[in-house]
Structure formats: C-alpha cells, structure tokens
Amino acid sequence: MKKSELRKLVKETIIKVLTEKKQVITEKFESKTAAKLASRLKGSDKLFFQGMAKSYDIDWAAAPESAFGKGPDTSKINFFFVNTKQRNPFAGYSDWDVTIYPGLIGVTRGKEKLHVVGSRYNLEKLGVKGEKGVSSKQDYNAMGDAKASKLHNYKRFIEVADEVITIDTSKIPSSTDLKASRAKAKEGATALVAAKKVAGDNRQRYEDLLRDRLANSSPGDQIIKILDAVTKMYKSTIDKQIDMLKKKQVSSGWNDSATYIQRAYRDITKEFEYYMRAENSAINGAKADKKNKLKAGDKEAWSEEKYYQKETLKYARSIQKEYKSLKNALTKVDQSKDFMQIR
Numbered sequence: 001m002k003k004s005e006l007r008k009l010v011k012e013t014i015i016k017v018l019t020e021k022k023q024v025i026t027e028k029f030e031s032k033t034a035a036k037l038a039s040r041l042k043g044s045d046k047l048f049f050q051g052m053a054k055s056y057d058i059d060w061a062a063a064p065e066s067a068f069g070k071g072p073d074t075s076k077i078n079f080f081f082v083n084t085k086q087r088n089p090f091a092g093y094s095d096w097d098v099t100i101y102p103g104l105i106g107v108t109r110g111k112e113k114l115h116v117v118g119s120r121y122n123l124e125k126l127g128v129k130g131e132k133g134v135s136s137k138q139d140y141n142a143m144g145d146a147k148a149s150k151l152h153n154y155k156r157f158i159e160v161a162d163e164v165i166t167i168d169t170s171k172i173p174s175s176t177d178l179k180a181s182r183a184k185a186k187e188g189a190t191a192l193v194a195a196k197k198v199a200g201d202n203r204q205r206y207e208d209l210l211r212d213r214l215a216n217s218s219p220g221d222q223i224i225k226i227l228d229a230v231t232k233m234y235k236s237t238i239d240k241q242i243d244m245l246k247k248k249q250v251s252s253g254w255n256d257s258a259t260y261i262q263r264a265y266r267d268i269t270k271e272f273e274y275y276m277r278a279e280n281s282a283i284n285g286a287k288a289d290k291k292n293k294l295k296a297g298d299k300e301a302w303s304e305e306k307y308y309q310k311e312t313l314k315y316a317r318s319i320q321k322e323y324k325s326l327k328n329a330l331t332k333v334d335q336s337k338d339f340m341q342i343r
Contacts, residue, residue: 033068055127071166090150106144275315282308
C-alpha cells in the first residue's frame with residue numbers, strides 16, 4: 001500500500017471514529033428509578049435507553065418519576081428481574097441449564113419480547129425492536145440474561161420474576177416535542193423580556209420628560225397649571241351649587257360631578273403642598289451638597305439635592321394621576337342628575 005493511500009485510510013478512520021463519538025448518547029435521567037434501572041443493565045442491554053431514544057424519539061432526560069412503576073402491565077414496557085438464585089421450573093430432565101441466576105431475565109413491550117439491535121460499534125443501526133421485527137435466529141439474543149431452557153415468554157417471566165419494573169412511554173415527551181417546546185418557551189420569554197424593556201424604557205422616558213419640563217420652567221409651573229384648572233372647576237361647582245340652592249335644589253349624592261371635583265381639589269392641593277416643600281428642600285440640598293463638596297456625576301455619593309428632586313417628581317406624578325382620574329370620572333357622570341329638588 002502506498003503512503004498516500006495509507007494516509008487517506010488513516011484520515012478516513014479518524015473521521016469515522018470522531019463522527020461516531022459525537023453520535024453516542026450519554027443518558028442523564030431526571031427519574032431516580034430510571035437511573036437505578038440503567039445501572040442494573042449489562043452487556044448490550046445497557047444500550048436499551050439509547051436504542052429507544054433513537055427508534056422512538058424518546059427524551060429520557062425529561063422522563064418523570066411517574067412514568068416508572070411496578071408491574072407487570074400489558075400496556076407498558078416490563079423489565080423482569082430475578083433477585084435470588086432459583087431452579088428453573090420449566091427445565092426438563094434432559095436440560096442442563098436448570099438454574100436461573102439473579103439479574104434481568106427479559107424485557108417485554110406488552111407481551112412482546114424486546115431486542116437491542118446494532119451495537120456501540122454500529123450506531124447507525126442501533127435501536128430497539130420487538131421479537132416480530134427480528135429473525136428467529138436473533139430471537140435467542142433477546143434482552144435479559146436468562147438463557148435457561150423454555151424461559152422465553154411474558155407468561156413465564158411473570159411466574160419466575162421477583163421484581164417487575166414498568167415504563168409508561170406515553171408519559172415521556174419526545175425529543176422533537178421537547179425541542180419545539182423549549183424553542184417556543186424561549187421565544188415567549190424573549191418577547192416578554194422585550195415587552196418589559198419597552199415598558200421600562202417608556203416609563204424612564206416619561207420621567208425624564210417630566211423632569212426636564214420641571215427643570216426648564218418656573219418652580220412647579222406644570223403642576224400649577226393643573227392646580228389652576230382644578231381650582232377653576234372647584235369654584236365653578238361652588239357657584240353652581242349656590243345658584244341651584246336658590247332654586248331649591250341640592251347636590252344629588254356622593255358620586256355627582258361636584259363631589260368628584262371637590263374631592264380631587266382637596267387631594268391635589270395637599271399633594272401640591274408636599275411638592276413645594278420638596279422643591280424648597282432640593283434648593284437647600286444643592287447648597288448642602290456644595291458645602292460637602294459633592295462632585296458632579298458622583299453616583300456613589302449620596303446627594304440631598306437629588307433625593308428631594310426625586311420627591312418632587314413623585315408628587316408631580318401623583319398630581320397628574322389624580323387629575324387624569326378626575327377627568328375620566330367626569331366622563332361617566334350624568335350631569336343632568338347632579339341635583340335634586342328639596343323635599
């Protein structure tokens with residue numbers, strides 16, 4: 001063989017080994033029963049979980065504990081174990097294999113025996129098949145260590161087994177479904193994060209705008225406009241009530257327009273008083289910061305001025321909210337029923 005041919009062969013072999021290595025499935029289990037079951041399997045039976053994953057698209061890592069139980073059960077996969085050495089009750093006088101040793105004696109899906117086909121050296125053909133899917137010659141290589149004479153079917157496994165572990169594959173998600181679910185969840189989470197970011201950005205933008213408007217106007221100019229509007233409304237309701245009283249009519253109740261306006265006027269004037277106090281404190285705070293030699297832009301240091309600026313913003317926002325609520329409430333009031341005749 002030429003050197004070039006040898007190098008080519010070595011290269012192809014390395015590529016093949018690396019490719020196969022990537023295809024090997026290392027099963028990790030959420031279920032303790034699944035992990036324990038896997039540790040009890042020997043030889044080619046150890047490839048059962050990998051073979052099932054490949055043949056039936058089962059995601060064992062997501063298999064819940066509830067998918068595993070005790071059997072037997074003809075609607076599930078059954079693992080038959082013998083825990084103590086015993087005599088084979090089905091052996092005849094001429095049979096030499098009369099002893100059944102501890103271990104897995106067989107695996108069935110319903111009543112059909114299962115086989116692991118392929119091997120770790122032939123991962124392309126690795127899988128799990130029922131006895132109907134294999135030739136009669138391969139039937140001897142069904143899952144389980146029991147090669148005892150005439151111990152070869154579901155009914156006899158039940159008679160001999162000390163323990164039967166079942167798997168309900170209907171409770172286990174497929175790898176395809178799980179990937180799709182994860183992709184959908186990721187998409188939803190991304191959208192939620194984006195929505196929260198937009199909401200947060202908008203809120204910050206509104207606060208910045210309000211802060212700028214307050215900073216670029218006379219003290220409380222924007223809030224004073226609201227206070228002026230509410231004061232005019234309040235005065236108008238008083239005048240209206242006096243006029244109606246002359247006509248022997250009084251306010252109709254708790255939720256008429258006059259009551260809404262008077263309640264809002266009371267709350268807004270109170271908040272405005274707090275606002276003015278905070279603004280004065282911010283002015284004094286600026287002097288205190290200067291005295292303490294607070295550096296501009298020093299985020300680590302506590303600033304008295306910034307603290308009270310935030311307080312003014314809080315009260316300004318509260319006044320705006322109260323005014324907006326008032327206007328919304330007034331749209332729902334039937335003003336024709338604001339007054340009633342004195343009886």
